[in-house]
Amino acid sequence: MTGTVLRGLHAAVLTGTLVLASGVALAAEKPIKLGVLEDQSGDFAVATIGKVHAIQLAADEINKAGGIMGRPLELVVYDTQSDNTRYQEFMRRVLQKDKADAVFAGFSSASREAYRPIVDQLNGFAFYNNQYEGGVCDGHMIVTGAVPEQQFSTLIPWMMEKYGKKVYTLAADYNFGQISAEWVRNIVKQNGGEMVGEEFIPLGVSQFSQSIQNIQKAKPDFIVTLLVGTAQASYYEQAASANVNLPMASSVNVGQGYEHKRFKPPSLKDMYVTTNYIEEIDSPKSKEFVAKFKAKFPNEPYINQEAENSYLAVYLYKQMVERAKSTKRDDIRKVIAQGDVCMDAPEGKVCIDPKSQHMSHTIYLAHVNADHSIDFPKVWPDIKPYWLGDAGCDLTKKDPMAQYTPSNPPPK
Amino acid sequence: MNGLISLFRRLEGPQTKGRGLLFWSVFMVALIGAIAYPMFSDGYTVGNTAYFFVWVFIALSLCLIWGYGGALSFGQTAFFGIAGYSYGILTLNFGAAYGFTLVAVLAAVAIAAVVALLLGYFMFFGRIEGVFLGIVTLAVTLMLERFMAQTAGPDWRIGAARLNGFNGMSGMPPITIPWFDGPIVLFADVGLYYLILALVVVVYLGLRILVNSSFGNVIVAIRENPERAEMLGYDIRKYQLINFVIGAGLAGLSGVLYTAWGQYITPSSMGMTSAALPLIWVAVGGRSDLTSTLVGTLVVLAGFQALTIYGSQYALVVMGLLLVLTVLIAPNGLVLGAMNVIGRLVARAKGGRN
């Protein structure tokens, strides 16, 4: 009985795919299907709706310019509602039923870990266009977001030089926070600094009076804030109102959740963030990107690094397919293995590292002023995601389909 | 033999809707349909249906505890999560060889039941009841979620298994059955589908027998009037506790199967949303009847998924609206309401013939 009901349901409703502006000439060719699983509702929607828009923008441009190898790009978009189980359901659907050639999926690391076993098991091909804690060594995945070594190896030494050697870390108590804090700890030590405090905040906590007191007690020269999620972002306002008045360094804020736009100045005053893109970047490429984006989505609140990652990922995919003359993952990985998959993105030049299938980035140091305007005291071009490769992940040779951490590296 | 017959007699009874030839014919047709349909369908649909079936157990557990026992547990997902994590920890440590995954399934369910025994002891022997029971179980579930979410640090490991905090635990093997020519690995496909279907049938029929047994009588009596039940000499706390533990075991079974299905378990599977969902399925289906709960759960799951696929950002709004309307318009649940109507029509048709 139940089976009948379900089959009826599936048969009754039309497929929910969305064909974007395909020209008449392209219609004849079989489209290349790109699955898009992003959180358009729920907790993470703040930072992710822009990703979907960026993908739509890129697909639109590519289709107008004749598609990929003459084939139009078709997007299959599902709203994952910030719910891990939805990622599992829809990754299965997009791979098995929609038979997408590649999938762009996931904001939180948890959602990535939820769908990754399914991609592996069904032999799919997924892009994770988010900055994250690093360490995913999986041939089925390409990561276009920045990882800790890219953001911290630049940020922390610069901060220590400018402000001093005593560092306090305030981090979200989950994988991203824990691993990032570990990076910070190691880099501080290598540069002869001292960790005067480290505190992990459970997710969902929004009250920081005690932490503020702890920080004042430890008297650091600057604070590294690795707070995640909207609840934890309340720290800045609360610290400002308690007059903590210390410079802050971060890899997540501003570039992702555009807190400088949302919070009332000067709560983010003297926050330094390393990011591979934000809309304030003042280069011709970036300005052109922002203009195109705002033309298509005039109400977009902010174009963050993930939006740019997603945008460039579509073009990277195009390049790889055209060079491989195939949408098969194995063929594409052969192209990657050549080590020269690069492009001129809005942020600057980026390349895929064949060993880890992560990406090199231009890292911008964004400084938030008292009025929440941004300036860029420093730019580091071509920063490589070196850690995974150095630690022993080499996808050109072996595919362990696992996530590693500095305290849990790949087996030698 | 006699015992077996009297057991089967309990498949029908005052506590369950549906009896007689007509009902069981429909049941058999549905069952045969469910068995046959993977042959005409694709891997995705079968895997997706298996996924829907995974949730049936937690829904039935709530039906048993809430619908039959009258005790609203908002914490079934706690047992779901505990069992899921237990399965992960056990299989990551001991592997999948020699059918160990099957042992792990049982052990994980047992662990969930033991935790339920402790919590249930506190609650029922503390005589917590009514809406307050709901708040307590919800508070415990939310705390458990928050606790598991912060186990990201490298110290949080049990043997080879890292709890891995908010990101969740992954990499555990699927259920594996040892076989002569090599073990059968049940990925989320036809194999797993049949295993879960078999479990659904066994659990459904088993629960029918349970609620129509003398134990079920007492459970329903406690829902109707706990004081009277106690004054008939029943230690109602014990019955409530046992019922709660059985329910927790079923919720745990859902958790294990979910973990094995997606090779993944996360703290958010215990969160507010996850905790509320089973309530929704059961309330919409009809909480005081197993069949209604079973059918209702599958319908709502399929409906919600369809909504999410086709309703884009309005899906959650529509879902919320549906819930409110169901509660206002069909308080007994949509499926149970429909079944009552059908029952009346059948009775009238029979009456007309006589």
Place this chain on the structure above:
Amino acid sequence: MALLQLRGLNKHFGGLHVTNQVNLSFETGEIHCLIGPNGAGKSTLFRLILGEYAPGSGEIFFAGEDITTLKSFARIARGLSVKFQVPGVFKGLSVRQNLEIALQRTRHGAELDREIDRLLAFLGLEAEQKQTAGNLSHGQKQWLEIGMATSLRPRMLLLDEPTAGMSPEETFQTGEMVKRLNAEGMTVLAIEHDMAFVRQVAQRVTVLHLGQVFAQGSIDDIVADERVAAIYLGQAHHHA
């Protein structure tokens, strides 16, 4: 020999003593009626005997055993049983199921069915056996609950206002039923306002007043007692 003994039972809510140093003993095999104005502490005394309230001080002995700290169900298991003032039948279940739940602890299989049938006949509820108990008339609910209480074959049956809402004929029948149960060996303790019923069944009567034992004796003694009349019966109570 005393089947149930209450020794110095005290129960107070806030400053109000509901029972105050109650010493009572109920003999094996007797029908004992407990009367007294509302608020005299009769129902509270029942709840103390049944273990629904814990006494502030004092002891309860049943068949020689101290049951003061036992849980309700354990007291039932030792041979107490009760019909409440407000009928506590399982309203959503059928009459037959109500009896099944009462009987299934001690009887099984065909014997269970036979015993249910016997009880239905005894209570005159055969025609209603498939009805939902909540749809019974008030009197029928009382009967059903008496049936459930007696089905446990208790050594001592507690009845809290068994005839409330019954017609005189029904009240009389209930009295006869109680006498029959007593003849079979059941000790009965009843709270009752209906003096006709008390007259019909009681072998001994205890008057409670303001939480204390006020008087005790045969119904004739009690009726003759001017003090009792003053507190309870009034000069022209229509039942007296």
Place this chain on the structure above:
Amino acid sequence: MRKEVILNTVGLRAGYGGKPVLQGLEIEVREGEIIAVIGRNGVGKSTLMKSLIGLIPTMDGSIVFRGDPVEHLPAFKRARLGIGYVPQGRDVFPRLSVGENIAVGASIKGRLTEQQRREVVETFPILGERWSQRAGTMSGGQQQQLAIGRVLVADPELILLDEPSEGIQPNIVQDIARDMVALNAKTGVTIILVEQNLDMIRAMAQRCYVMDKGRIVANLDRAALDDEAEMRRHLAV
């Protein structure tokens, strides 16, 4: 001079769960009367009272208070029109103090005034002594006086008294009866009394309806009330 009709019912049917207990009941009460409604247990006396105040819905027929039909009004609106209800079992608010209980009764007219308080305490001195005590801890008789005082404070035109003698010591029953008669004489308040206690009926009632099976079957005058045989016949004792 014949007083005006303050309350009458026409073909009143009401009951629980779709089953009418009152089967087309008709009564007529004039201003300033004290009438009793008697009958055996279960004939629907309390149902009548609940139906008059509006705690159970009217299925058919009409309840007319001061010339206007009120059967469609919720209980609180009927109370505001001047009907005071003293229920069987008293139903005081157990965790409110005596004073607060009175204040709820007074709330129809606004805040409890000192004047109102004095009047209530004059009628029932015990309430003054226990003013701050929680009502749930008082004895039955005290609670009964509170339940009546709680209604009186709002100056009702009609009081529905349901079994006020139930479970109360005879001397207090007599006190209450005397107080109510005095009140009736002083303010002209109309009283409908449902009662089984003959003493109380005789002490209070000017005439008496006899109810059976949801209908009025007799309307007895004062003289009949004193006729022991007549009364016993109707009460079937």
Place this chain on the structure above:
Amino acid sequence: MDIATFAFAALYQFADAFAFLVLSACGLAVIFGMMGVINLAHGEFIMCGAYVTATAVHAGLPLPLAILAGALVSAVVGMLVEFVVVRHLYERPLDTIVATWGLSLIATQGTLIVIGSTMAGVGTPFGSFQVGAYSYSIYRIVLFLAALGVLGSLYALFNWTSFGVKARATIQVPHMADALGVDTRWIYSLTFACGAGLAGLAGGLYAPTMTLVPTMGATFLMEAFVTVVIGGADVFLGTAPAAAVLAVVKSVMTSWQGQLFGQIGLLVAVIIVVRVLPKGISGFLLRERT
């Protein structure tokens, strides 16, 4: 560090935790305690209050007025919700859980669709002060005073006003209150509105200190539920002492071992209370008093 500084720091942390617990919980507690209804849309009423407050501030209203506006709008929305949904479910308290959860889904996602994923903050007023080596936010003291004020006003409302006495009467014997001329539906409506308004007030008070997003209500929920579980059904005998006890547990554990242990402390407190005082603190106190 001298003893005075330490004492002040401890006191400040306690007050801060206490304020958060009281303000989070009391709207939930009023509705649960007075009506037996678990309002799962509690967090959304908080969000509503915060959003209205922020909007009002952006529109140029001074903060205190804006907060009041937030509370008021939440109360009105609460009254509407009571009228349309909750009113029909008083006989079925468990169903109100389902319905209010549905409402919370609609509110969260509806806000996201209509207003967008985020809202600009308003900034914390009053600045800071210094005690010993530490600087503190003055606004947190305001929050503490607001929590005390809310408790005091609630006490006054339910004990000294006509509405309060009628509300308590209605909770105890509803049909009798009705028969005495109390419009019980209106009382329920007002009580629900009061609970929703308190939630809105909490949202408004915390709006200057928090990120404003549609899901912000969720951060209050766990603390609110824990406080109600430990407090039991009575606002004054339950919520206030429960918040005090929990604030001590939380602030001591947090300053000793960090935020995580603060949270674990709450969990342990729940389990202990469930075992020792199954009806919460107020259940225990009331049993002693009846």
